[in-house]
Amino acid sequence: MTMGDNGSAVYRFSVSTAGTYDVAVRLCFPFWDKNGIYISIDGSRKHFTESRLWWPYWRTTFWSALAEGISLSAGTHTITVSVDVKGVQFYGFRVCSAFSEEPSTGSATYTLAPRKFKDVDGNMAQPDRGFKLTLEMLRRKPDSALIWYEDFRDENPLPESYWTTLSGKWEVWREGYENRPYSQLEGSGQLAWKYSGFSDIHLRARLAFPAGGSGKAGVFCGDVFCCLNYDTQRVELYKGSTLLGSYSQTISRTANADLRGNPAMYTVEMRIRGNRVRVYSGASYALRFTASISGFSGGYAGYRSDNRTVCELMRLGDSWTYEPYERFDVRMPDGSFKSFGRISRSNVAWDEEFQVFTLTADVEESATRSEDISMDYDFFHSDLMEISCGNNYTAEVTPRDINIWISRLFLGDADGFSILYYQDVDSLVYWANQAAYRWKLRGMCMWSLGQEDMRIWEWLPKQI
Numbered sequence: 380m381t382m383g384d385n386g387s388a389v390y391r392f393s394v395s396t397a398g399t400y401d402v403a404v405r406l407c408f409p410f411w412d413k414n415g416i417y418i419s420i421d422g423s424r425k426h427f428t429e430s431r432l433w434w435p436y437w438r439t440t441f442w443s444a445l446a447e448g449i450s451l452s453a454g455t456h457t458i459t460v461s462v463d464v465k466g467v468q469f470y471g472f473r474v475c476s477a478f479s480e481e482p483s484t485g486s487a488t489y490t491l492a493p494r495k496f497k498d499v500d501g502n503m504a505q506p507d508r509g510f511k512l513t514l515e516m517l518r519r520k521p522d523s524a525l526i527w528y529e530d531f532r533d534e535n536p537l538p539e540s541y542w543t544t545l546s547g548k549w550e551v552w553r554e555g556y557e558n559r560p561y562s563q564l565e566g567s568g569q570l571a572w573k574y575s576g577f578s579d580i581h582l583r584a585r586l587a588f589p590a591g592g593s594g595k596a597g598v599f600c601g602d603v604f605c606c607l608n609y610d611t612q613r614v615e616l617y618k619g620s621t622l623l624g625s626y627s628q629t630i631s632r633t634a635n636a637d638l639r640g641n642p643a644m645y646t647v648e649m650r651i652r653g654n655r656v657r658v659y660s661g662a663s664y665a666l667r668f669t670a671s672i673s674g675f676s677g678g679y680a681g682y683r684s685d686n687r688t689v690c691e692l693m694r695l696g697d698s699w700t701y702e703p704y705e706r707f708d709v710r711m712p713d714g715s716f717k718s719f720g721r722i723s724r725s726n727v728a729w730d731e732e733f734q735v736f737t738l739t740a741d742v743e744e745s746a747t748r749s750e751d752i753s754m755d756y757d758f759f760h761s762d763l764m765e766i767s768c769g770n771n772y773t774a775e776v777t778p779r780d781i782n783i784w785i786s787r788l789f790l791g792d793a794d795g796f797s798i799l800y801y802q803d804v805d806s807l808v809y810w811a812n813q814a815a816y817r818w819k820l821r822g823m824c825m826w827s828l829g830q831e832d833m834r835i836w837e838w839l840p841k842q843i
Contacts, residue, residue: 387461392474397453401478402446404458405470408437410541411574413466419459420446426463432580433524433697435482435733440470442480482733486777491712491790493768505768506792512709512761512774513791513798517784518720519704520752521744523581523650523696524735527572530692532559537570545569545679552689554639563639563689564682569599571681572695577601578677581696583648583664586682587689588632594685597647598693601678605649605658614647614660618672626667628660644691650698651675652741666743700730700737701744704782705752712764712772719759720783724748734779756786763793804834 394400408414408429415428425445429436445458451474460469493510495503531537536551547568554561564570582598588609595615597606604617609632613625633642648664650657654675658667682690706721724747727736738747766772776785789798814820 387459388469390458390460390472391455392458392472393455394451394453394474397451399448400446400451400474400476401444402449402458402472402474403442403478403480404445404472405440405442407440407468407470409466409468411437411576413464415463416467416469417461417463418445418469419461420449421456424459427467428463431697431700432526432577433700433735435525437526440468442473442478444478445472447478484778484781486775487785488773488775489788491766491772491774491788493766493770493772493790495768507794509763509765509793510790511793511796512711512764513789514707514709514719514759514776515756515786515789516707516720516759517756517786518752519754519782521701521703521705521736523698524700524702525694525696526580527693527695529694531562531564531690536562537564539573541573542681543571543573543679545571545681547684552639561639561691563642563691564693565687565689567684567687569679569681569683571679575679576677577680578675579652579698580680581648581650581694581698582680583646583659583692583694583696584682584690585644585646585692586684587638587642587644587691588630589638589687589689590632590635592632592686592688596682596684596686596688596690598649598681599683600649600651600680601675603649603651603656603672603675604683605647605656606683607645607647607660614658614667616649616656616658616668616670618675623656623670623672624658624668626658626660638689642689642691648694652698655741657743700735702735702781704780706734706779707783707785708777708779709761710775710777711761712766712774717761718779720780722748722750722752756784803832804838807832807835808838 402420404418406416406427411432414430415426417424417426419425427443458472495505498504531551537549545568547566549564549566549568549570552563552565577600580600582600582605584598586596586607588596593609595606595608597604599605602619606615607630608615609630612630613627615625616623630645631643646660646662646664648659654672655669656672657669659665660667680695682693703722706718708716708718710716724736726740726742727738727747729736738744774788811823814823
């Protein structure tokens with residue numbers, strides 16, 4: 380049900396047995412200006428509202444508690460829904476013995492099979508004290524808490540309920556009609572999310588200049604424009620027509636033959652916090668310069684181009700709140716839990732529900748931590764596990780953050796063990812046989828060429 384400008388809706392329900400209950404309601408906030416509704420139970424009213432732009436429940440339904448541990452007598456009770464902001468959607472309610480809702484990234488369960496080994500004397504041996512579990516994991520540097528990710532691949536690109544053309548003309552080119560095909564926004568002018576209240580946001584675009592392209596293209600919020608300028612070969616920041624800062628970089632055009640399949644894409648982004656703007660560019664999102672702005676009041680935000688360009692990605696994030704990509708929990712064979720990967724930070728406030736953090740000072744995210752994030756696989760080790768050889772056990776890995784990769788789990792001697800990689804022809808033959816006869820795979824591959832044992836080329840023809 381979508382409420383109109385005024386009025387209310389009344390629902391009646393019956394409870395057969397008096398007791399203590401939880402009452403949950405199902406809502407949807409369709410957009411950032413449709414974010415408040417009043418709901419009452421037996422005259423006790425609660426205001427449901429949301430002001431965080433990054434909040435993950437925008438544009439989708441969610442459940443929330445209307446009342447927890449409420450005493451309801453046997454008989455009839457009423458729930459009343461009334462308007463706060465036009466457009467909020469109410470989908471119904473549930474009366475239950477207990478209610479909870481929390482975000483989840485799922486989990487993965489692995490079998491641990493410790494076994495004895497035969498030593499050099501032919502005796503069966505096992506670790507003296509027990510085992511430790513080692514996890515090979517890939518973490519990533521945090522990014523701004525996501526508000527909107529637009530790659531223009533949805534079946535109905537640029538719906539009018541979410542987007543508005545402030546000037547010029549825009550359309551979406553699509554590669555075929557399969558599920559979510561590669562797509563590009565193309566045109567010139569200003570395309571914006573249909574909301575005029577943006578201010579402290581983080582905007583990123585990945586764009587290309589076609590053959591014959593010129594001028595400026597990038598992201599904007601209100602009258603602040605962060606762009607790549609092909610004519611000057613610079614990253615530039617403007618407020619109105621005033622140039623606030625620039626950074627020189629090489630910008631190339633893409634030939635028409637390569638525009639759809641192999642475009643020269645460039646990333647440009649800006650982070651606005653109050654009267655300060657940070658400008659970034661490059662594949663690693665390098666900070667180029669910081670500028671001060673005055674008289675900025677926000678407004679529409681989106682993509683802007685003087686002349687025809689193509690854009691394959693628009694990303695909108697919160698300028699103060701970050702999503703970390705680092706923490707995971709492990710349920711050990713004995714049922715205990717251990718948390719790994721979380722980095723200690725200063726000058727931040729944590730949101731425990733969604734595992735995001737908000738800066739309390741206007742600094743770069745990297746300044747909040749002393750620990751670096753390697754962007755390569757790291758090893759994390761458990762405490763001593765007293766498990767017996769000959770039995771099978773399970774370990775469950777639960778990411779608490781998104782974008783974490785689980786590579787492998789190793790079960791090793793608690794007193795110390797090493798992970799050794801063999802790359803000679805004998806080890807390759809061994810693993811090829813394991814792939815073919817143990818796991819019934821039809822082939823294998825190597826990570827790279829040029830570093831291999833040269834005997835492999837003598838061996839391969841014998842195996843084909």
